[in-house]
Amino acid sequence: GAGVSQSPSNKVTEKGKDVELRCDPISGHTALYWYRQSLGQGLEFLIYFQGNSAPDKSGLPSDRFSAERTGGSVSTLTIQRTQQEDSAVYLCASSLAIFQGSNSPLHFGNGTRLTVT
Amino acid sequence: GEDVEQSLFLSVREGDSSVINCTYTDSSSTYLYWYKQEPGAGLQLLTYIFSNMDMKQDQRLTVLLNKKDKHLSLRIADTQTGDSAIYFCAEIYNQGGKLIFGQGTELSVKP
Numbered sequence A: 001g002a003g004v005s006q007s008p009s010n011k012v013t014e015k016g017k018d019v020e021l022r023c024d025p026i027s028g029h030t031a032l033y034w035y036r037q038s039l040g041q042g043l044e045f046l047i048y049f050q051g052n053s054a055p056d057k058s059g060l061p062s063d064r065f066s067a068e069r070t071g072g073s074v075s076t077l078t079i080q081r082t083q084q085e086d087s088a089v090y091l092c093a094s095s096l097a098i099f100q101g102s103n104s105p106l107h108f109g110n111g112t113r114l115t116v117t
Numbered sequence B: 001g002e003d004v005e006q007s008l009f010l011s012v013r014e015g016d017s018s019v020i021n022c023t024y025t026d027s028s029s030t031y032l033y034w035y036k037q038e039p040g041a042g043l044q045l046l047t048y049i050f051s052n053m054d055m056k057q058d059q060r061l062t063v064l065l066n067k068k069d070k071h072l073s074l075r076i077a078d079t080q081t082g083d084s085a086i087y088f089c090a091e092i093y094n095q096g097g098k099l100i101f102g103q104g105t106e107l108s109v110k111p
Helices: none
Strands: A005-006 A011-014 A019-024 A031-038 A044-050 A053-056 A063-069 A076-079 A088-095 A110-117 B009-013 B018-021 B031-037 B042-048 B053-059 B061-066 B071-076 B085-093 B098-101 B104-111
Touching: A005 A088, A005 A110, A011 A019, A019 A088, A031 A063, A031 A076, A044 A063, A044 A076, A044 B098, A053 B018, A076 A088, B009 B018, B018 B085, B018 B104, B031 B071, B042 B061, B042 B071, B071 B085
Parallel strands: A011 A110, B009 B104
Antiparallel strands: A005 A019, A019 A076, A031 A044, A031 A088, A044 A053, A063 A076, A088 A110, B018 B071, B031 B042, B031 B085, B053 B061, B061 B071, B085 B098, B085 B104
16 A cells, blocks of 8 residues: 555444554565554654564553564554553554664554543 | 653744754764644654754754754744644654654644
């Protein structure tokens, strides 16, 4: 596709349920990033992938959060036993290579808005 | 530590200049960025500045960098209602891989 695609665009789930959020990066982009955007909190880094490996998982808030990437393409962010504080917009971005500067900027998807009731 | 700070709101009149300020912490950041987010959309890269520059101009946008004070600003000349959005500054933390964003400044442009 032309841009980074995320699905679903909106997800409402009950507290305690598991959710999976999907990101399709731009074709050929080797680096993929997940961020979380909460009201008034800005963008919080969660994890990034170079190919299928995740060199930096330091931003994952708890062990309920996990992410994987297969085939160097699609990535899934899984949140187990969701809590109300998990409600946020989850943004995915991709770039040609690990983001070092202007020659490989991040391209963002429109995000998945997660609401935990 | 990694911390990027911005003021949360700015309101200007159409035609005025807007100045959005940002402070960052990682003095080794090679690039600093400004992203724009319109309602319901992802972030778009607006402009960037390399750390060995003091200023960069790109049409109506001027970026100023004060490395000593770790202060970055974005000036939008002749602000239009279409410029209303949230503006994020960001720095590369720890030499690559991780882009750290500020909280975002919501710019409101009144006609």
